[in-house]
Every structure is written in structure tokens, then in C-alpha cells.
Amino acid sequence: MTISDLPPRQGYLMPIGGAEDKKAQRVILKRFVQLSGGANARITVIPLASESPAERGRQYCDLFSEMGVQSVDCIQLRNRYEANMPATAALLDNATGIFMTGGDQVKLVSLIGGTLVASKMLSRFKKGATVAGTSAGASAMSLHMIAFGRSGAKPSQRMVQFAPGLGLTDDLIIDQHFRQRDRTGRLMTAVAFNPALIGVGVDEDTALVIAPDGSAEVIGSGTVTVVDGRNMEYTDIHSVKRHYPITVLGMNVQTFGSGTKLASLTLDEPVALPSLKFG
Amino acid sequence: MTISDLPPRQGYLMPIGGAEDKKAQRVILKRFVQLSGGANARITVIPLASESPAERGRQYCDLFSEMGVQSVDCIQLRNRYEANMPATAALLDNATGIFMTGGDQVKLVSLIGGTLVASKMLSRFKKGATVAGTSAGASAMSLHMIAFGRSGAKPSQRMVQFAPGLGLTDDLIIDQHFRQRDRTGRLMTAVAFNPALIGVGVDEDTALVIAPDGSAEVIGSGTVTVVDGRNMEYTDIHSVKRHYPITVLGMNVQTFGSGTKLASLTLDEPVALPSLKFG
Numbered sequence: 001m002t003i004s005d006l007p008p009r010q011g012y013l014m015p016i017g018g019a020e021d022k023k024a025q026r027v028i029l030k031r032f033v034q035l036s037g038g039a040n041a042r043i044t045v046i047p048l049a050s051e052s053p054a055e056r057g058r059q060y061c062d063l064f065s066e067m068g069v070q071s072v073d074c075i076q077l078r079n080r081y082e083a084n085m086p087a088t089a090a091l092l093d094n095a096t097g098i099f100m101t102g103g104d105q106v107k108l109v110s111l112i113g114g115t116l117v118a119s120k121m122l123s124r125f126k127k128g129a130t131v132a133g134t135s136a137g138a139s140a141m142s143l144h145m146i147a148f149g150r151s152g153a154k155p156s157q158r159m160v161q162f163a164p165g166l167g168l169t170d171d172l173i174i175d176q177h178f179r180q181r182d183r184t185g186r187l188m189t190a191v192a193f194n195p196a197l198i199g200v201g202v203d204e205d206t207a208l209v210i211a212p213d214g215s216a217e218v219i220g221s222g223t224v225t226v227v228d229g230r231n232m233e234y235t236d237i238h239s240v241k242r243h244y245p246i247t248v249l250g251m252n253v254q255t256f257g258s259g260t261k262l263a264s265l266t267l268d269e270p271v272a273l274p275s276l277k278f279g
Numbered sequence: 280m281t282i283s284d285l286p287p288r289q290g291y292l293m294p295i296g297g298a299e300d301k302k303a304q305r306v307i308l309k310r311f312v313q314l315s316g317g318a319n320a321r322i323t324v325i326p327l328a329s330e331s332p333a334e335r336g337r338q339y340c341d342l343f344s345e346m347g348v349q350s351v352d353c354i355q356l357r358n359r360y361e362a363n364m365p366a367t368a369a370l371l372d373n374a375t376g377i378f379m380t381g382g383d384q385v386k387l388v389s390l391i392g393g394t395l396v397a398s399k400m401l402s403r404f405k406k407g408a409t410v411a412g413t414s415a416g417a418s419a420m421s422l423h424m425i426a427f428g429r430s431g432a433k434p435s436q437r438m439v440q441f442a443p444g445l446g447l448t449d450d451l452i453i454d455q456h457f458r459q460r461d462r463t464g465r466l467m468t469a470v471a472f473n474p475a476l477i478g479v480g481v482d483e484d485t486a487l488v489i490a491p492d493g494s495a496e497v498i499g500s501g502t503v504t505v506v507d508g509r510n511m512e513y514t515d516i517h518s519v520k521r522h523y524p525i526t527v528l529g530m531n532v533q534t535f536g537s538g539t540k541l542a543s544l545t546l547d548e549p550v551a552l553p554s555l556k557f558g
Contacts, residue, residue, distance in 0.1 A: 162440070162443070163473060189517075194392035194443035195359070235389050237389050267393075
């Protein structure tokens, strides 16, 4: 697959909940490689969220090489100056698949947000490259990114901290390690702030494969939770102070198991399984 | 001015820092009325951020009527269900000027975010209506909205809390009561999270008048502070914990007095005075 073979439209987006299987079936990583062109895939790894980017970058590069892709590159940089260097961003020029590792999404975004590397990644995605991100790399995809927060099942006002993310998806607030770290409360809180957005909580070793047409599929060993506040009638989030619980009325929380296909996961239509009709 | 008289492009955006003069010269409110069509202006007031929307709505409606506009409407509603009623949103159908009052931006956004009222306001703006907002109404304009935070001159990690805002501006993070409430630190912190955005801090009784072409003018009795992190080299915001101060290197903080004209306030170009050329 070369640049000119990419479809003239947005690529697949694959938020992964962290801790994806790297040794056994590799269901998620295989899907990423396949959607990036299989044996013709040209993968660029962005390990900048990690505490040890060199080590983490090597790990994924070795993995993808072993899986038989055409080429693997890795973006390493120390500061925003380097993130603005054309030579650095050029490593994305031919990418048909881009993979963001885990770590700390604030580290990643404060390092590359607004730089050439971020804009090149976005433009490759808009031109058809597949973008996957695991853990912090999944969170960073959101325009309205969950920067950090607290665990718990019940929403409360200060449970979640937003920051501006990389904007690969405008509509979805992505959360990860979802069931393992008990993050239902913080995702509901996030959506309550502005129910114009849809919350997507991805469990570990699980991915949501979002197609360019807005349809989506759950793969891996866990589940994906969708928090939809568009029909929410009421919240008192503005009047509750600090860590006290908030009230939310009419928020829709759905959990989808592996293999589930969603007909649509965009703000334009209700979240629905292909076999269910709404409205 | 009727709908068909509106220019086929985005309108003027007027974030106001709160406490604008309502009795003496009314410099800011007059400019809003003028940009909305003067004697032909059709104003719609959105007082939903206020603690007492009925009272606050009446206050501004009386003010604008007194200033001789063609018509004034006021949107009053109690819940998101009403914010989705076509009859409510219809009050924006003919608006040439939309005014959002102060109060609590989280209250406003959690009430109308993603509803018909919000999308109608955005579409009127895209078609040329002037949108002004004071205090909370100014903050709510941002796509990445400052929900709340703490005062102080020095940036620190948990100083600012974002939430998804109404999105009248994608590029600017608007803050208000800026000098009066000592908010330099929180705006610098906000920009450090993702330097792809520009921070705009507006003092009380001051407004930034942003023209459709991206040029801008400071009016009123105070100043506007612009925090530009696009050339920021480094921040440790990801590694600093809680309320400890963060390091930011190369962030550009500029203050502009009343009467200043800026050639451009978009991400596409450096922030510049018309008479200064940049590299």
C-alpha cells in the first residue's frame, strides 16, 4: 500500500483500553496491522506518552516488524522544538498506520499539541491512515480529552479533569482501563458537563474499531461502555461542589461485548446496533 | 437588518470580561448593538447562566430596548427538554445579535450543550449574527472552556478545570474578570496543557471584538491578555502533581490596552499588531 492507494477519506480509528495482548492471539494488534495494509503496511510508532519512550518504541517496533509489515518507523523527540522539525514530521509522510503507546496523555499532548507532528498525524488520518492508540494513546485521540481523574462508580463534580486533546475525534470522549480502574463515574461526569459529546470507555485488552462511515466494532477480550447524554434531561453538576455526587437524569449507559457491531457512533444518529431500529 | 441582509460568513464575536458599563458611556454594549445592525438589530438574550435568569434577562432586554434596537427576545427554559423544543430555538431564527449573560458557564453548557438552542446559536453565528457574552457567557464561547479554577499569578497543575464549551471559537480559550481575579496563572496553565490553543484573558468592563477575518480590537476600560504557547519549548505539566507550580519555557504573554487593534488572532498566523511584521 502506498500513499496513493489510501482511500480519499478519513481512516479507521482504534482506541485500545491498554494492556492489549502482545504475545498470544494478538487480535487487536493484528487488526491494526490489517487495517493499515497488512504486508504492505508502513507503521509509524509514537511512544512519546511513555515514561521510557526509547524502550517502549523499540518494543512496538519489534512487534510490528515481527508481524511482517513493510516498514516501521518510530518518532523520538525531546521537546516541542524537535516536534516542529520537518525532518521529524516526515516520518509520518508515508505512514498507512500510526500507533500511539500508553503512558501519560498530558505528557504527549503538551509535547506535540499544535506542532508539525500533531498536524501531520491528523492530516494522514484525514487521508485514510489508520490511527490506533492504547491507554494514554487512546485518551489523547479525543478533542475533549480526559487528562486525569478519580475512580469510582458514582459521578461527582471534580472527578474528571479535561484538557484539549489531539482531536482525531471531535465527538467522542475516550476513556481506557475502563472496568479495571472503575471509571464509570468519571466518564458520566465528563459527559454531564456537556452532553453534546459521547463517552466511550474501553476495557483493557479491548479495542473499538471505528470505521470512516461511523460504524464501529468491539474486539478483544473485554467490553466497551458508551455513555450517551444527548437525551439527558437534567443535571445539577453546576451547583454541586467539589467531590460531592451529582445528579444526572436520563443519561444512557450501554455496555457492548466483544464482537458487537454498532451501526453508528456519531452525534448525527442514535447509538444503535445494526439490527435495532430507533426513532 | 433582516436575515437575508446578514453577510454569508461568520459574525463578530465579542467576549466581555464581566461588569461592563451599563449606565454611563456603554461603550461595549453600544458596539454590540451597532455590530448587530443598530436600529435594525434583532437581539436575543440568553440569560441561562445566571442564578436568576428571569431577572437578569429582563435587565438586559430593558437595556437593549432602551438603546433603540428593532426587537429583543429572551430565551427562558428550565431543562434540556425545553432546550430541544423548536419553539424555544425559534427565538434565535431572526437574531442578528445574541447576548449571553454572566453567571456560571457550567450551568449554561450542561443545560443547552448539544441541544437545538446551542446548534441554532452556532448556525446563526456562522451565518453572520454577532455573538457577545459577558463573564460566564464569554467563557462558554470556547470549544475548550475554562469551567472553573483558582486564582494566582503562577501556573500550577490543578489550577484550571476544562469542560467542553459551546464552540463559537475553536482556537481561543477565553477567561474573564482577568486582572480583577488574578487569573494569569490559570490561563497559562490552560495553554500549557495543549499549546495548540491561544489563551485570551479579558478584564472587567473590557471586550475583545473579533472580526470574521480574525482581526480583533480591544474596547472598554481595561486590557486583554493574550497567552500564546505555540512557540513554547517545554513544560513539565505532566509530571508536576496537584497544586505545585509548573515550568513553562517560551510561552508568550502579551497585554493589550483599550484601542489596540490586532491584525490576527487565529492559529494560522502569529498574534500581531497591524503595524508590526513577524518573521
